[in-house]
Amino acid sequence: MNRDTRRSRVLLALLLVTSVVLVVIDNRSEGSSPLDGLRSAAAAVFGPVEQVAAAIASPVSDAVDSVSRLGEDGDELDRLRKRNEELTRRLRTSELDRQRAAELDGLLRVAGAGRYEVVPARVIAIGAAQTFSWTVTIDAGTRDGIHPDMTVLNGDGLVGRVKTAGPSTATVLLAVDPDSSVGVRLESSMEVGFTTGQGIEDDGALDLRLLDGQSTVARGDRMVTFGSQGDTPYVPGVPVGVVRSVQGSPGSQTRTAVVAPYVDFTSLDLVGVVVQPPRTDPRDAVLPPKPSTTPQPTVTVTVAPPQEGSR
Amino acid sequence: MTGLYAPRVALAALLVVVALALQVTLLSRLPLPGATPDLVLLVVVGLALSGGPAAGLLTGFGAGLAVDLAPPADHQIGRWAFVLTLVGYLAGLARAETRRSAFVPLAVVAAAGAGSVLLYAALGALLEDPNITWAAVNRLLPTAVVYDVVLSAFAVPAIIALAKRTEPDGSPR
Numbered sequence: 238m239n240r241d242t243r244r245s246r247v248l249l250a251l252l253l254v255t256s257v258v259l260v261v262i263d264n265r266s267e268g269s270s271p272l273d274g275l276r277s278a279a280a281a282v283f284g285p286v287e288q289v290a291a292a293i294a295s296p297v298s299d300a301v302d303s304v305s306r307l308g309e310d311g312d313e314l315d316r317l318r319k320r321n322e323e324l325t326r327r328l329r330t331s332e333l334d335r336q337r338a339a340e341l342d343g344l345l346r347v348a349g350a351g352r353y354e355v356v357p358a359r360v361i362a363i364g365a366a367q368t369f370s371w372t373v374t375i376d377a378g379t380r381d382g383i384h385p386d387m388t389v390l391n392g393d394g395l396v397g398r399v400k401t402a403g404p405s406t407a408t409v410l411l412a413v414d415p416d417s418s419v420g421v422r423l424e425s426s427m428e429v430g431f432t433t434g435q436g437i438e439d440d441g442a443l444d445l446r447l448l449d450g451q452s453t454v455a456r457g458d459r460m461v462t463f464g465s466q467g468d469t470p471y472v473p474g475v476p477v478g479v480v481r482s483v484q485g486s487p488g489s490q491t492r493t494a495v496v497a498p499y500v501d502f503t504s505l506d507l508v509g510v511v512v513q514p515p516r517t518d519p520r521d522a523v524l525p526p527k528p529s530t531t532p533q534p535t536v537t538v539t540v541a542p543p544q545e546g547s548r
Numbered sequence: 549m550t551g552l553y554a555p556r557v558a559l560a561a562l563l564v565v566v567a568l569a570l571q572v573t574l575l576s577r578l579p580l581p582g583a584t585p586d587l588v589l590l591v592v593v594g595l596a597l598s599g600g601p602a603a604g605l606l607t608g609f610g611a612g613l614a615v616d617l618a619p620p621a622d623h624q625i626g627r628w629a630f631v632l633t634l635v636g637y638l639a640g641l642a643r644a645e646t647r648r649s650a651f652v653p654l655a656v657v658a659a660a661g662a663g664s665v666l667l668y669a670a671l672g673a674l675l676e677d678p679n680i681t682w683a684a685v686n687r688l689l690p691t692a693v694v695y696d697v698v699l700s701a702f703a704v705p706a707i708i709a710l711a712k713r714t715e716p717d718g719s720p721r
Contacts, residue, residue: 245602245637252609252633259616259626264675272625279617283568287619290569298577362572364620365584366688367665368628369672369679372620374572400622408620415678436684503579 280403291361343392354513371414386470394476394499420463443496474519555714582691594707601640608636661696
């Protein structure tokens, strides 16, 4: 067993072949794979393990989060440096609570404005960068009414869609994943196009392709989801992002642009899964208010409470 | 002679599950540029360095399958199993060399860190995974090696020490 014997070489060949066979069976381009059962069984086992691990790890990651968030504001950091250690620690804690409350407020605003019925969930695990895909695990699953191909959003806008759901956890494919393609509609010109993820390099920019090559698109144009057929995987009206730069000239086959998403994909925490799409398309109602005007929205909150035992 | 000594298997399974849980809930959340420190890879390398090629490839296959299956994994099942089986086997071959110098484990970890990213990306390219681009590989490769080597300075000696305690012929104490 300890040395490189013929037996261990046979074993090596056997396991490598097994891996390749698994890859080939699971390599489906569309629809379901024969190994999906295995995947959801694994989610049923590993999901609770990850929930426990996330609960244990959260003080550490919260501390890192709060420190890095404080670093974003130079003035506040300078001010804090002058205070003593105890005060700094207290401030970090309250800062984090405030962030959480603000995230929940944002989610309620989006859910209310769009009349989406959402199930709130927290991100408990993030896929390692070495897998080259942008997916996260959330702590809500089929027991909370979550199923594959549901839209996931947060207070800022579109996060992604549910890829697979286990009993108590679900895997979300983020909109920045190159495998993710979202139909969008520009707010100003009503033009329709698709955004594709580019990974998180370049600040998580999305690529936008407009279907009509003649259409006009300008920097600062905002967009919402167009809505998929039957509202899966994307419900209509969810804010996606703002055009950052435009490429190509009018008249080419398709127009492309770079879009800055509303959602900060590097610090996802609280998200909502749309379990009930709106009865009518909310159009642009969910886009954040324009800075110049001060609208008075009448918000109807239809957030479903988390079910018992969902955590 | 069988080698599948129960305490050793239990230790390997426990280490893989703990490493995987820490990796997706904590290490991948750290605001580090580029790669995620690959604790699962270090468990495979550590157990291979203490147990040899057969122990390494068995641990690698099990750990790889766990990485392929545990949420939020979304790639084809078997990709990491293939990569880590090979990494575990090759790291196990370096077992005899570890007595020669303390730098051998570090060199093995560096090679395993770079090799695993490259092999995983190569498999992805064969499968026409749209996420595999030269830019993405270039961005991950240097940081993956650096993080893995730094983390291994703490993790690998601890894993080898734990594995020694479960040796069939060692004193259980």
